[in-house]
């Protein structure tokens with residue numbers, strides 16, 4: 337095959353379908369990818385930071401693609417880096433003893449194969465279910481519990497729900513006690529476990545319009561109009577809006593990725609974040625029973641938030657003038673496909689930005705806050721996760737995760753209760769669980785020489801220094817090594833973390849900085865430290881981790897978390913206790929919610945929120961949003977209320 341020189345506008349431009357096709361062909365032609373190998377993922381091999389920093393418009397770009405494949409049914413994975421610019425396979429690595437994320441083809445095989453199995457059919461009969469076609473099968477990541485049947489296999493655990501009609505809510509009628517172990521690589525049932533019959537809950541749990549009866553009739557239209565269009569500009573994957581600039585990326589596991597986030601200040605773009613994304617997440621369940629105790633899905637690393645991204649052509653959730661980005665993925669045969677409109681970008685009015693009414697001068701100034709929203713939504717089985725990055729005119733960046741969808745359920749004996757689950761409908765309970773996310777935040781605050789400080793309030797004892805007992809200090813402690821930087825939130829002390837650049841000072845002589853603010857109480861892992869999931873999702877045992885930048889350190893629980901025994905990723909990297917002061921640092925922030933499910937979360941859950949805010953601290957000379965113009969006159973005039 338001849339080398340093809342591709343001219344691309346920027347090294348971080350999103351991967352194109354023709355690049356994927358070419359890379360897969362090159363790998364096949366070189367004899368590394370058999371026809372029956374399953375392609376797990378294909379991503380842009382992002383260039384080194386220095387290459388991106390040095391790149392000037394018009395410079396040639398080496399576009400390289402990273403391909404992961406499962407050559408057979410076992411535990412061998414092949415990773416290759418293929419340069420489509422050079423037409424060459426650059427690097428091939430083989431990993432032994434590792435499993436890919438759950439493959440869609442193999443998951444579908446589990447759903448198709450299990451209903452044929454006599455023990456499965458018999459277990460359904462014991463529950464009065466005679467038609468296996470009415471049973472919804474959900475393959476789950478199996479975890480790692482040291483069982484013999486896990487050994488050497490890619491497995492899932494399948495659980496089941498009764499759906500008497502196709503539009504039923506399956507989660508309303510869990511078939512309790514029934515779990516099947518399925519060998520995904522070999523496509524065979526390993527074992528069907530029946531832990532005992534519990535009656536099927538009686539209610540259908542419908543939430544479709546036909547199920548809920550008459551809808552409210554007193555909601556009048558509220559239209560968002562932008563007659564002159566949006567205030568953002570888009571060029572390829574590059575976005576500019578209200579002094580902000582960044583590039584949009586898409587990854588099969590992380591979903592939306594933000595690259596090279598900067599703010600234009602006095603004519604130059606000042607970097608803030610080199611790269612930001614959700615690097616991993618886990619949902620550990622708190623019920624100890626055999627049907628639920630093993631549940632701890634890594635929805636990013638085992639399923640893939642990008643792979644599960646919704647196409648927003650199916651109904652958009654945003655109002656106003658919207659720009660969409662497609663998400664490029666690959667099927668298991670190596671053919672690229674696009675999730676159309678996977679990423680939604682639009683602007684929102686967000687109340688007031690700043691205001692003051694000067695009683696003496698009789699002036700009144702108010703500015704409205706506009707925010708730019710870049711979002712995507714992943715449907716991972718029963719749950720939905722919406723990831724919303726917000727950019728504000730005052731230099732703030734926020735990530736808000738919206739949790740919705742349907743909770744994971746269990747059937748319980750009518751009238752019974754549980755310590756480890758809440759009853760949400762007759763005969764139906766939802767185990768307590770957590771949703772624990774980890775955001776990888778590669779800060780470059782005014783450059784790559786950064787130091788992270790822990791900042792909190794320190795009350796002063798009453799004494800000569802504090803006679804009234806009112807005094808408190810702002811205490812800032814530099815986190816200088818990886819071990820010292822494994823930290824928890826402390827809401828009572830207003831604890832947060834500040835990333836400063838000691839080589840860039842503001843007009844007051846202080847280093848410029850950005851702070852990472854926990855926006856609400858956020859839990860860490862509740863499972864015991866010696867439990868399987870606490871090892872596998874060790875990232876969630878601390879809210880903050882800081883590492884020196886290393887290109888290969890991307891995913892908080894390691895590259896291959898599916899069925900992994902644990903302690904990979906953050907605990908492994910940070911065991912070296914590398915120095916982290918005055919260098920290029922990456923912050924890993926674990927946050928989320930502990931979900932004690934309510935009756936109001938059923939049958940579909942109103943959005944629950946989790947997230948954090950990044951805000952400038954001495955990064956600017958003053959409020960950077962003074963120059964936001966007043967809103968046009970007249971918009972505050974009251975209309976008389978109807979009626």
Ligand SMILES: [Cu+2]
Nearest residue numbers: 743769771931
């Ligand atoms: Cu939940």
